[in-house]
Amino acid sequence: MGSLLPRYLRSKTTTFPPQLRHHLLLGVTGVIESPALLKKPIMPLSNSILMFPRQFCKLPFGVVSKVELMREGLQPELMPKHVALIPDGNRRWAKERGLSPEKGHEAGKKVLGDLCRYCSKWGVKVLSAYAFSTENWSRPKAEVTFLMTSYFEGLIHDFMRYGMKMSVIGDKSNLPNSLKEAINHAEETTKDNTGLHFVAALNYGGRYDVTQATKKIATKVKDGVIQLEDINDRLIDQELETKCLEYPNPDFLIRTSGELRISNYMLWQLAYSEFYFVDKLFPELDEADFVAALRSFQQRQRRYGGHKI
Numbered sequence: 001m002g003s004l005l006p007r008y009l010r011s012k013t014t015t016f017p018p019q020l021r022h023h024l025l026l027g028v029t030g031v032i033e034s035p036a037l038l039k040k041p042i043m044p045l046s047n048s049i050l051m052f053p054r055q056f057c058k059l060p061f062g063v064v065s066k067v068e069l070m071r072e073g074l075q076p077e078l079m080p081k082h083v084a085l086i087p088d089g090n091r092r093w094a095k096e097r098g099l100s101p102e103k104g105h106e107a108g109k110k111v112l113g114d115l116c117r118y119c120s121k122w123g124v125k126v127l128s129a130y131a132f133s134t135e136n137w138s139r140p141k142a143e144v145t146f147l148m149t150s151y152f153e154g155l156i157h158d159f160m161r162y163g164m165k166m167s168v169i170g171d172k173s174n175l176p177n178s179l180k181e182a183i184n185h186a187e188e189t190t191k192d193n194t195g196l197h198f199v200a201a202l203n204y205g206g207r208y209d210v211t212q213a214t215k216k217i218a219t220k221v222k223d224g225v226i227q228l229e230d231i232n233d234r235l236i237d238q239e240l241e242t243k244c245l246e247y248p249n250p251d252f253l254i255r256t257s258g259e260l261r262i263s264n265y266m267l268w269q270l271a272y273s274e275f276y277f278v279d280k281l282f283p284e285l286d287e288a289d290f291v292a293a294l295r296s297f298q299q300r301q302r303r304y305g306g307h308k309i
Helices: 018-026 035-039 054-058 066-071 090-096 101-122 141-162 177-190 206-222 233-239 287-298
Strands: 082-086 126-133 165-169 197-204 252-255 274-277
Touching (some): 082 101, 090 101, 101 126, 101 287, 126 141, 141 165, 141 177, 165 177, 252 287, 274 287
Parallel strands (some): 082 126, 082 252, 126 197
16 A cells, blocks of 8 residues: 555655544555645544445545656546456466465455556546356356355445445346345445446346347337437437446456457447457456556557548
8 A cells, every 4th residue: 555655645754634544554545636635624434334424435536646647658638537347367366276266256356446546546537347247147156156145245345445436237136135235325325426436247248238228218119208210329328237427438448367358248338449458367467557558548549430540
């Protein structure tokens, strides 16, 4: 955490409210832009880490200065607004180390939390992670049970500490009730948070998304709410799972583990996205890898099907 903090927060002589000190030690606030923020009053926080009162979930991530961005060869105006992530390789990472798949997923959860901090630190607005696909139900029953109970519920509770807005997209109808309750609580509690918007795609698939949107539009045509001629790209966008996002279409897709495919993730939304594939398994990903990915994105010329050369 120390390397993420500016010098005035690393100094032993710096004084600031104990509540903020506590959360800095947890590593949940990223980098704070100005020391003046430390002088603002902070509401007392509950000791509970399960229900997370609203003020607990408003502690902000910070961003680095333009100077630090330039030092890394990055320009703030070229930063992707929405980064989509396919965090592949948790199970292979565990197998290589003689560990259970569950241990691999736990290692991946830590890296996912780190990525939330990196996104906020470097100025990304939305991070969407492909957490569980509609095809993942075919995995071993013990692994699916672990993911659908302790893992995802724990991820939601842990990530609520980070002070960001949280949303879950996908078909929630067949998720365990306890997980649905955790999702509803997280979305309601963090809905007014500003800064990074973290989106977990859970029981999600690109084909499912397009299919459910098509059914909604067909129903509206059948009921006379809209006419066939009213159907266009924008109308379809409004019926997709990503309609809850300020930036629904990813600018940039990052996939780990060296696999060169998108595995049914956001098929409609990725139409004009830039892709970046990392050979490392997901639990091995670090901030240097993420910055290298951002640098690659900023060096590209996005044409959106045009002829600008």
